[in-house]
Amino acid sequence: MFSRILIANRGEIALRIMRTCKRLGIETVAVYSQADRDALYLGMADHTICIGPPHPAKSYLYIKNIIAAAEIADVEAIHPGYGFLSEDAHFADICRSCKITFVGPSVEAMELMGNKVRARKVAMSAGVPVVPGSEAPVASDAEARDWARKIGYPVLIKAAMGGGGRGMRIAHNDASLASNLNAARAEAHAAFGDGSLYIEKYIESPRHVEVQILADEHGSIIHLGERDCTVQRRHQKMIEESPSPVLDRHARADIAAAAVRLMKAAKYTNAGTVEFLYDPAAKKFYFIEVNARLQVEHPVTEMVTGLDLVEEQLRIASGERLRWRQKDILNSGWAMECRVNAEDPYAGFKPCPGPVTRYVPPSGPGVRVDSHLYSGYAVPPYYDSLVAKVIVHGRDRSECIQKMRGALEEFILEGVKTTIPILKEVFEHVRFVRGNYDTRFIENEFKT
Ligand code: ADP
Numbered sequence: 001m002f003s004r005i006l007i008a009n010r011g012e013i014a015l016r017i018m019r020t021c022k023r024l025g026i027e028t029v030a031v032y033s034q035a036d037r038d039a040l041y042l043g044m045a046d047h048t049i050c051i052g053p054p055h056p057a058k059s060y061l062y063i064k065n066i067i068a069a070a071e072i073a074d075v076e077a078i079h080p081g082y083g084f085l086s087e088d089a090h091f092a093d094i095c096r097s098c099k100i101t102f103v104g105p106s107v108e109a110m111e112l113m114g115n116k117v118r119a120r121k122v123a124m125s126a127g128v129p130v131v132p133g134s135e136a137p138v139a140s141d142a143e144a145r146d147w148a149r150k151i152g153y154p155v156l157i158k159a160a161m162g163g164g165g166r167g168m169r170i171a172h173n174d175a176s177l178a179s180n181l182n183a184a185r186a187e188a189h190a191a192f193g194d195g196s197l198y199i200e201k202y203i204e205s206p207r208h209v210e211v212q213i214l215a216d217e218h219g220s221i222i223h224l225g226e227r228d229c230t231v232q233r234r235h236q237k238m239i240e241e242s243p244s245p246v247l248d249r250h251a252r253a254d255i256a257a258a259a260v261r262l263m264k265a266a267k268y269t270n271a272g273t274v275e276f277l278y279d280p281a282a283k284k285f286y287f288i289e290v291n292a293r294l295q296v297e298h299p300v301t302e303m304v305t306g307l308d309l310v311e312e313q314l315r316i317a318s319g320e321r322l323r324w325r326q327k328d329i330l331n332s333g334w335a336m337e338c339r340v341n342a343e344d345p346y347a348g349f350k351p352c353p354g355p356v357t358r359y360v361p362p363s364g365p366g367v368r369v370d371s372h373l374y375s376g377y378a379v380p381p382y383y384d385s386l387v388a389k390v391i392v393h394g395r396d397r398s399e400c401i402q403k404m405r406g407a408l409e410e411f412i413l414e415g416v417k418t419t420i421p422i423l424k425e426v427f428e429h430v431r432f433v434r435g436n437y438d439t440r441f442i443e444n445e446f447k448t
Pocket of ligand 1: 165275289
């Protein structure tokens, strides 16, 4: 196991990773931008290094400064968290050439999975169903139209390098396809530095179901069950749970087996997630993408499996063998997570950074809050607006719903607008309580 690592991230996930390191006796080096110098968790780190000004491109995404910090602090490994450099194969490659372990999959697996078109090909070769779509990025608008007609409208225009729901647009006919292609290309180019697009059939009423994978560098691979992340706004997750309320025993086993098959075919190592859309009416699932990193929603899997996924990531990255076989993984009860963002849910989820005047998180049996907030902390405007994750664990789904209602009610977070009010509404909504909704639930049922 490592004796000192650098955490190339900020906010709740930097703190979350640090906690596991403390428990395992691993020294931590925290890096921070000038906008994060007041982060309280910096006091928990063994070493702290300022890596630049607030703008992410000049700090958390600035490879030169991160590598310089790692060299100066003489770390053995870098944990990238999620977002920022976590899925940047170029960064992983630089780490490798500097003999610093990147806590994540190999450069090769990242390159394969980071591109959605390539990942789809691997899925098809592994016999995993994919959403019908173009087999390569479309070279021209005419080619996009041909594909769309072949697959049948409505179609979704997606960015090959996409993430965070960006560069994704629905087209219902030739005319809307033509007008959306340019906008999607520009958005993809601005967000990912690559404007390649592909076309996929738009699945009308899907659930988002994803499978957590762990794979070591010695050929062992297991899954930790699924998470259902159907409650989304603008293709971004708001609430996640495990298990999924819509899978029966057979569907659950099939989807997990498909995820394992795909990750084996990709020679994937470390923690990763295989995302699917699931059509409950047809009982069919379709691969959409692999997230080659720790996910924001990993705590729900931790709650039902009792594992610490960051610990497993560190063990795998240091060359250890998986300590578990598939039959050792006994998921128990139910878990749910709510993402609390500093946003105004009733003004189009507009980010609302600023000072937090009062912060008292909920607690109690089976309630966990992952957050870097404290009373007096100012949420900086430069980064993702996620400020806290409320996670509950109960015997079953209805116990989780009760616990989450209580936790959200108890949560005092004043000074900035947050998504807590809409989360509370969701937990009272009859369709949510019954488990009967699709990925458009929020846009269809709530005024946002
Ligand atoms: P990103 O990488 O930008 O997060 P994903 O491919 O993971 O994009 O998709 C995010 C969400 O967008 C999905 O959970 C789903 O709600 C929606 N989505 C993606 N592909 C489709 C599709 N073919 N049909 C319908 N909805 C889709």
